[in-house]
Amino acid sequence: MFKSIRSQSKSIPAFSIIEAVVGMAITAIIMGILFVIFSIVTGRMLDFKSQNQLVNDLNRLTYSLNKDIFEKEKMTASENEIYFNGYTGERVSYQFLDDYILRNSETFVDTFRIKMNKIILDTVKSKTEQFVFQKIKLNVEANEKELDLRFYKRVYPNELLQRIKSE
Incomplete structure (x- = not known):
């Protein structure tokens, strides 16, 4: 009754x-x-x-421009730049370049990656002709479509008198 080790195979x-x-x-x-x-x-x-990112840049640009229009005392514009002078002497400028817009203030520089087609600056009166506004019309390209952004800054009578005196 011997068992042979070789004959018995263990399978794994x-x-x-x-x-x-x-x-x-x-x-x-x-x-x-x-x-x-x-x-x-x-x-x-x-x-x-x-x-x-494009929508975010458009929202930030409109917010910044509106804030500067209403918080700053005076707005001056050139062909591709707009300057805002504050009541305490601070200055903010917007430079409109081909592929982006730069906002320069004393504290920081902000970049909006928005393609600018053209900028139109004009002076308009209200319907009642009681108020005068400086109008900024920005024609930008967003998602391969042209978009017009309009901003208005009220011109107060003392500023109109200063312009008449300087002419």
Whole structure:
């Protein structure tokens, strides 16, 4: 009743080579599909980010211009620049370049990545002709469409009298 060690074989459960290759092929196919999906989602997220950046820049520009119009005493303009002088002597300038707009103040410089097509400066009266306003019309390009932004700064009677005296 001797048992022979050689005749008794212990088998260890394992994958065969074919099963391992099939598993790796299925994993490679799944990884390829995930990579394609990830690339598409990343591209769409970058498009969304650039559109969101444009909207954010437009909102910041309109907020900054409105704030400077109403908080500053005097506005002067040249061909591609607008200056605001405050009551206490502070000065803010907007430089309108081809691909972006720069806002320079004493504390910081702000950049708006907005393409400027043209700027129109004019003086207009209210419907009742009681008030006079300086009108700024900015024609910008947003999402391949032209957009007009209009801003108005009231001109007070003392400023009109100063202009008449200086002429």
